Amino acid sequence: MSPLALVSVSDKKNIIPFCAELVEKFNYKILSSGGTAKYLAQAKIPVIKVADFTRSPEILGGRVKTLHPKIHGGILAKRSDVEHKKDIESHDLELIDLVVVNLYPFKKTVDQGSTWEDAIENIDIGGPSMIRSAAKNHNDVSVLVDPSQYKEFLEKINKGGLDESYKAKLALEAFQHTADYDTAISNWISKEKNLESCKYIKSYPLLKSLRYGENPHQKGFWYGLSNIGWNSAEQLQGKDLSYNNLLDLESALSTVLEFGYEEKDILRTNNFASVILKHNNPCGASISNSASQAFLNALKCDSVSAFGGIVAFNSNVDTKTAINLKDIFLECVVAPSFDEEALEILKFKKNLRILRLSKDKLPKTKQTFTKSIMGGLLVQDADDSEDKTENWISVTKNNPSNQINLDLNFAWKICKHVKSNAIVIAKGQKTIGIGAGQMNRVGAAKIALEAAKSSSFDAVLASDGFLPFADTVELAHDYGIKAIIQPGGSLRDQESIDMCDSKGISMVFTQRRHFLH
Secondary structure: OOOEEEEEOOOOOOHHHHHHHHHHHHOOEEEEOHHHHHHHHHOOOOOEEHHHHHOOOOEHHHOEOOOOHHHHHHHHOOOOOHHHHHHHHHOOOOOOOEEEEOOOOHHHHHHOOOOHHHHHHOOOOHHHHHHHHHHHOOOOOEEEOOHHHHHHHHHHHHOOOOOHHHHHHHHHHHHHHHHHHHHHHHHHHHHHOOOOOOOOOOOOOEEEEEOOOOOOOOOEEEEOOOOOHHHHOEEEEOOOOOHHHHHHHHHHHHHHHHHOOOOHHHHHHOOEEEEEEEOOEEEEEEEEOOHHHHHHHHHHHOHHHHOOEEEEEOOOEOHHHHHHHOOOOEEEEEEOOEOHHHHHHHOOOOOOEEEEOOHHHOOOOOOEEEEEEOOEEEEEEOOOOOOOHHHOEEOOOOOOOHHHHHHHHHHHHHHOOOOOOOEEEEOOOEEEEEEOOOOOHHHHHHHHHHHHHHHHOOOEEEEOOOOOOOHHHHHHHHOOOOEEEEOOOOOOHHHHHHHHHHHOOEEEEOOOOOOOO
16 A cells, blocks of 8 residues: 655645655655645645545635544554554544644744734644644654755655654654744743743754863753844854854853944944953953954953953954954954955964854844753843933032043943953043952952053943942042942942042942843
């Protein structure tokens, strides 16, 4: 008896040559319904219509086509089960050997801005049922859910059969396909109806198995969507991205995005930004009147830490910038665009990873961040909302000048991306000292101020958390700091304010904290 394949696909890529080979080379009969049956018939491939097979017409406007005992009995019947054999004979079931199904394009429909009603109609019911049935009975039935599987399947049956491991792999991919589909639907309903989900459900395909994780003895994997973020960045040269590269690129880009990205007003406002990052902390940052000068300013902050670091730009990398970049060992450079001549200069650094990430590939919706903990996940909104300077208050007798305010604004934006406890010293809209990840704020201040040394005279200091004691202010004064920006909100704020007033230092409260752990 000829094997029977049930074919019902939304994505019709390569389905005609696949079915043609099933029929002509392997003597399969093709069972199909709706648009797929019509599509195959037009290509002269012999098709048995589901309605003829079940002797039941499609009803409810096509909502019910394949939900029938003849279909699911043919898929779910276990060939070696005695009781199943009796049911097969008594109900005249024809066994289905292969299920080739992919689902209504729900994600594509909602991404295009569909109405609630249109989206609901694009929720597939029969398709997932057939896929799950075939996957459950994968010892006897093969299931294909993606055109990329067709070639390997044909090669396998051409070589004489499908082994147990391959059939289990197909079942896994099938259940992942339906799980991804259900995830998209549940997340859409939650978003559309503003309902808080009682489960955290996300689905990301595996993009790449990485060489290793943070360390060589740890496995690493990269999951994500292929059309947005780092997955859509063009890697123009260099070695494959590592786990640590990706973590650092994310931090570097999120910092440089504080100053705009590939926007025309960057040229008008001299808002060219460059951030150098090492081990998930900025070690230098600047905004200036050109990308090359911004990079040099950032490099001057801590050229030792910059060695082997990541550099992010918010604007085009031109020839002059590339000349400066080639003189230091770097892991990665990311920017919205590169001049061709700049790429020619950098191509001699063969191991340097160069990524072009255009603005249209940045996420359009608000992001969430997750961290795994023992037995679960922590989920929070990204700390990416704009700090409104009109909410800032000057709390000291001395008010900062316009130039000092520019430096305070700059330092605050950088401090937000430094691990807590974080202190940033800045002057002339460039960092001159950074203290990161210390267990106490005075320790972070000592590191930052010592790095800045004499350059800290008339500079500003930013702290990611409040200053409940006068010790940090007193230390800042010893290094010539002119102004301090911090969240405020401590019960002992007045102690720091009084110390600022006694030392002639301006202090601004942002009324917003930016811890980063």
